[in-house]
Amino acid sequence: MLVVTRGIVLHTVDYSETSLVVKVFTEQFGMQSYLAKGVRKAKSKIKRNLFGPLSLVEITANHKENAGLFIVRDVSCHRQLNGIASDIQKTAVAMFINELVYRAIQGEMHDQLLYDFLYNTITHLDKTTEPVTSFHLVFALQLAHNLGFGPHDNYSGVTTVFDLAEAHFRQGLPDHPHYLEGNLSTLFHELIGLNQDSPLPQGLNHTVRQALLEKTMEYFRLHVPSFGEMKSHHVLSEIFRD
Numbered sequence: 001m002l003v004v005t006r007g008i009v010l011h012t013v014d015y016s017e018t019s020l021v022v023k024v025f026t027e028q029f030g031m032q033s034y035l036a037k038g039v040r041k042a043k044s045k046i047k048r049n050l051f052g053p054l055s056l057v058e059i060t061a062n063h064k065e066n067a068g069l070f071i072v073r074d075v076s077c078h079r080q081l082n083g084i085a086s087d088i089q090k091t092a093v094a095m096f097i098n099e100l101v102y103r104a105i106q107g108e109m110h111d112q113l114l115y116d117f118l119y120n121t122i123t124h125l126d127k128t129t130e131p132v133t134s135f136h137l138v139f140a141l142q143l144a145h146n147l148g149f150g151p152h153d154n155y156s157g158v159t160t161v162f163d164l165a166e167a168h169f170r171q172g173l174p175d176h177p178h179y180l181e182g183n184l185s186t187l188f189h190e191l192i193g194l195n196q197d198s199p200l201p202q203g204l205n206h207t208v209r210q211a212l213l214e215k216t217m218e219y220f221r222l223h224v225p226s227f228g229e230m231k232s233h234h235v236l237s238e239i240f241r242d
Contacts, residue, residue: 005027006027008101008122009053011023019039023102025101025114056078060074083127083128089240092240093139096235117143124196134200135196142195153169187203217230
């Protein structure tokens, strides 16, 4: 069956001498794998640059039941992301978002709310004129909520330690090393529930952002099977030095 769907490109792998296997989070079908034949040829009708990280595309493909890979028939750019492409800080944030989403989304189920969240996040990053130094932190917590394992914000004067494994604040330290306390715990509480237009808490300097990011990645490793080790957040450390 020939279908048309919007999608967000997350990952590509070379296949044979001329083709690509492309992992796309689609609006209609969730996470799907597509075979784009011949796109690595110089004269290909479908250009390889359409499959860049986080590219917003419209794909026409054959969706055959029980097929391991669906064959791409046509691809077009759904929306240009010139703001991300022309700004090194936005590019670094986009690389992080791309890797985090690719590692965090499990299975192939259709999820319109998740697709809309990702699409709106990417387009907001592209067009914003505000600083993006903490964009990735807010996004990561929003993504966790959208995937069903967001941290529970029960912070209080008594429950001041965030247990990463149990996903809530508690009184006293847990009997494992996966927690936040002190200033980091307070800032984590202040970040939970923010959106990209919310005022950021005070005290988010480079050192604090890095510590919170490392703990947030630890949180994802604890709650997403086979999450693995992120790489792109190390780039953010260099790009966003105060």
